[in-house]
Amino acid sequence: MKHTRRRIARNILCGAAICLITTLAGAQGQNDISGFRPDRMAAERLLEKQFRSIPDAARAESDLRHLTSEPHMAGTDASRRVAEWLRDQYRSFGFDAEIVTYNAWMPQPREVKLELTKPTFRALGSQEKPIAADKDTSDKRAVVGFSAYSPSGEVTAPVVYVNYGTPDDYRQLESMGVSVEGKIAIVRYGKGYRGVKAQLAEEHKAAGLLIYSDPQDDGAGMGDTDPQGPWRPTSGIQRGSILYIQDYPGDPLTPSVAATSVAKRLNPAEAQSLPHIPTMPINAQDAAAILAELGGHTVQPSWQGGLSFAYRTGPGAEVHMKLQMDYQQRPLYDVIAKLRGASDDEWIILGNHHDAWVFGAADPNSGTASMLETARALGQLVRQGWKPRRTIVMCHWDGEEFGLMGSTEWVEENIADLQSKALVYINTDVGVSGPDFAASATPSLREAIREATRDIEDPNTGRSVYDAWADHTGHAMRDTSGTGRTGDAMDASGKTPVSTLGSGSDFSPFYDHAGIPSIDMGFQGPYGVYHSVYDDFYWMNNFGDPAFAYQVVLARTLGTLALRFDEADILPFDYPTYITEIEHRITDVFEACTRQEDQDTLEPALDAVAKLSGSAHRASVALAAISNSVLDQSRLAQINHSLAGVEQAFLAPDGILGHPWYKHTLYAPASDDGYHAEAVPGIREAFDHNDSAALRGEASSLTAALLRASARLDGLAELAREAAEPDAPSGH
Ligand SMILES: [Zn+2]
Incomplete structure (x- = not known):
């Protein structure tokens, strides 16, 4: 029976994937950083150490005080004043900063x-x-x-x-x-x-x-x-x-x-x-x-x-x-600040909104104050002689509270550039409402987040942010964020939980619409004043982060990740984990089918994900083989674009059934929830409508996406093999 065959197939794939995780993205030893050649790690460690010594609690506090000095709802003059102040801060740090304006119906x-x-x-x-x-x-x-x-x-x-x-x-x-x-x-x-x-x-x-x-x-x-x-x-x-x-x-x-x-x-x-x-x-x-x-x-x-x-x-x-x-029609003022790297064709993007319902101390300006400290520290490294390898783009969005206005319009305007240049988007929104680290991300970046948090100290415990994170997720968490998002418990493999991306913040246009690999993170705690007048400086100073220590830690975490993506030889994307995750989700749907006809419809998607798993395996082996090699910049750029670009293969040109703006075939915000992610959303939607024709359409769109991703990973493996033998004739 198919059913049994699939169960066995799934177990074999899981086993294979687990042993592969360590070969592709995983660091070899405790002290290693994924994606760096052994001879470059010490320099990276030193750079990060210098970086992390710069963010300062007194600066975060005075920035937050300024940002929350008046109500600054989107569409008002106060929102423009915040944007202009942010632009000027970035210019003083040495960034090329500008305000990009749109007009939205608000x-x-x-x-x-x-x-x-x-x-x-x-x-x-x-x-x-x-x-x-x-x-x-x-x-x-x-x-x-x-x-x-x-x-x-x-x-x-x-x-x-x-x-x-x-x-x-x-x-x-x-x-x-x-x-x-x-x-x-x-x-x-x-x-x-x-x-x-x-x-x-x-x-x-x-x-x-x-x-x-x-x-x-x-x-x-x-x-x-x-x-x-x-x-x-x-x-x-x-x-x-x-x-x-x-x-x-x-x-x-x-x-x-x-x-x-x-x-x-x-x-x-x-x-x-x-x-x-x-x-x-x-x-x-x-x-x-x-x-x-x-x-x-x-x-x-x-x-x-x-x-x-x-x-x-x-x-x-x-x-x-x-x-x-x-x-x-009301104006939106996005702040876009660039620190140009040796390659301006590779972008590492960070973002946070600046508009607030009222004062917005936690939502969003704790994140804004943190990002300013990240930027100031990066600017200082440049003054000390460091040159970023890639371009770091730091964005402060307007109109997020009205429905992701500023980020969505900017992504829609720049989608061609983003899809050819952006390697990752890192979002923070309610940056700090307490001491508990939480993250969501595309599954290929989970391990990179865990790795970075191991190197950052948690102020309350003196241990690493990773250890504190593992402690507080060792048991199921109650939703204390006030946003309706629930914290996750430690996952079955004993790793700290990084959930999948739904919606509700500015990563959505990047991930769901443009297929840019994305991360969303922050520090959470008891936070009941969400979107009220009480979310102000007083609240932050008394409850959220009285010592401003976690805004500094967030600045260090954002910056450490940005530096790793900026400086890595080969970006730390972990596709075996991603593909295993997808395989589980598709198998879940397959096994829940009560009709043979529906199983037959989904069969090609299961075959495609098995093929994709093989491609991820071969790509990881090929990349591991060149992980110690010194490669020229253009070859590395090709490999890295190709690594990041796998995510775009998952986009369906016509989007998800009933929600065509949402193009990602693997994840979309659940249509009956809006914040949490739903896996294989088109398939779920077709099941919800009990529509066999729609199911066939969504299954073939998903299958096509999986096969595109498989082809991209095969292309990547080929690039890596050529890099390993630069003089060998290319191809077959
Ligand atoms: Zn927000």
């Missing part, structure tokens, strides 16, 4: 009103309560709580509670005979991207949507609230975009092309990423006033949140919401 709230109209009248829509010890929280310039990309509108309707508003929650509600049709749905934050909650409410014909912060998820139920602790006070509001980035991120009017002044724009009515029902975020105290009045069924325990009464489904109460949004 809203600002003109009027946001919420009232309870039944059973009694009560004005709601309360804003965040100032904290006496923290003067920033009384700043009148803070934008009111609003959902970016909600339409304007006015609705009065009874309310229905839908827990987190996930597909399962709607199914559960339906089984109780309760519908949101024509009602205002109220859902809590958590378990997925808020734009997915809005899309599901729209699909279930709700007339309006309220999204609230339940104290159980990021407030008093987790611990002390600000100013006593890091969690969300009951008046805290999580602002945020509900743009359907699950369809495509970036400017809603210019999908797949850059939002330049000359771009052809859609009419807003045609833009698929724009939501259609009035939506607003509210705090726990307003939610309590509404939820306490609901009738209907008492909910099951998993639907009960942290408010002090028994939750009911509704319908009940009645709410009036009125939203007036001011939609305009």
Whole structure:
């Protein structure tokens, strides 16, 4: 039977791959750095040591203080001021820095009103309560709580509670005979991207949507609230975009092309990423006033949140919401800073957004302050005589909070250059909200991240960041990030977990759309003030990173990785691990098939991944054979472009079924979640729709991608063999 044959095949491939990992990317000894010739390692170690001695906590602190000195939402003058300041900082460090501007269709709230109209009248829509010890929280310039990309509108309707508003929650509600049709749905934050909650409410014909912060998820139920602790006070509001980035991120009017002044724009009515029902975020105290009045069924325990009464489904109460949004073409200011290397055709890119909902101390400016220290240190090395081997590009994106605007437009504008020059993209977003390291990456770069963190000291424990990371992931972590992303436990092989890339930050256009190998990382901790006025300097200084030590450690980690990618002879991509991972995911889908017909449809993809595994094996052997050789720059450049370019082979020219902007056949944000990655998303989508014709289409697109990758790895093996015998005739 096929089924049995596949199980055996899978086990053989796994075994082969495990022993190969050590030959391709893995370092030979404890003290080695993958990708470096033995005679260059000491110099690299010295360079990194010099680099890591430069980032400084006092500088990170004063930079963060400056960055958070006023609210700086995208589309405002304050966002331009931050961009100009960043550009000037980079120029003072010796970078070529410029501001790149786009114009995107972006809203600002003109009027946001919420009232309870039944059973009694009560004005709601309360804003965040100032904290006496923290003067920033009384700043009148803070934008009111609003959902970016909600339409304007006015609705009065009874309310229905839908827990987190996930597909399962709607199914559960339906089984109780309760519908949101024509009602205002109220859902809590958590378990997925808020734009997915809005899309599901729209699909279930709700007339309006309220999204609230339940104290159980990021407030008093987790611990002390600000100013006593890091969690969300009951008046805290999580602002945020509900743009359907699950369809495509970036400017809603210019999908797949850059939002330049000359771009052809859609009419807003045609833009698929724009939501259609009035939506607003509210705090726990307003939610309590509404939820306490609901009738209907008492909910099951998993639907009960942290408010002090028994939750009911509704319908009940009645709410009036009125939203007036001011939609305009608004400017975005990306900062692009380059440190030119000996080769300007090879780019190592780092990025973080600079726009914030209000002050944005953790999200995103802890990352911004860290990147500035990385840049200052790199600039200092250049002044001391170092010349980067490749060009290091450091980017600060605008409009991330509205839906990855600045990064998406820049990637769309520069996609040809990126696909021929970019070797890796390293992202950080909420750079530091605590001491716990976490990373996501394309599977080929997991080991490179682990290796770098072994050489960086963790301030709290005095051991390595890697050891601290292994300690805190030795057991399953609870989601304390406030972003709905969960920490992972140590994986089955006993390695620190590096999860796959979903969406929710600026790596998405690079990875999902352009096929650039990407990493996302930061340090996490108890963080309940996400997207509220309380995410400010006071919070960081009291809870997130009081000594600014982790912003320094993040600067060291980003820079160490950047230096390794910059200086490596052969980039440390680990394809055997990547292919093993893919093989597992495709086999999982195959084994879950209940119909022979579907198994037959997926058979060619399994054959292709077996072929790909063989190609990865041969490439790794060929690369290992030249790892000690001195090769000329142009040959190395060819090999490295080829290594990074394997990722692009996984892109489907027409994209994923139903989400054509997303081109990566192996990973995309899950369509019912939006943050987490789903493997082989086109195949999953076809199964979800129970559509055999679509499954055949997605399976053949996946098979073609796997075979392209196999051919690229074969080409790479050939390049490596030629490099090993430079005088031998090329070819066969
Ligand atoms: Zn962010």
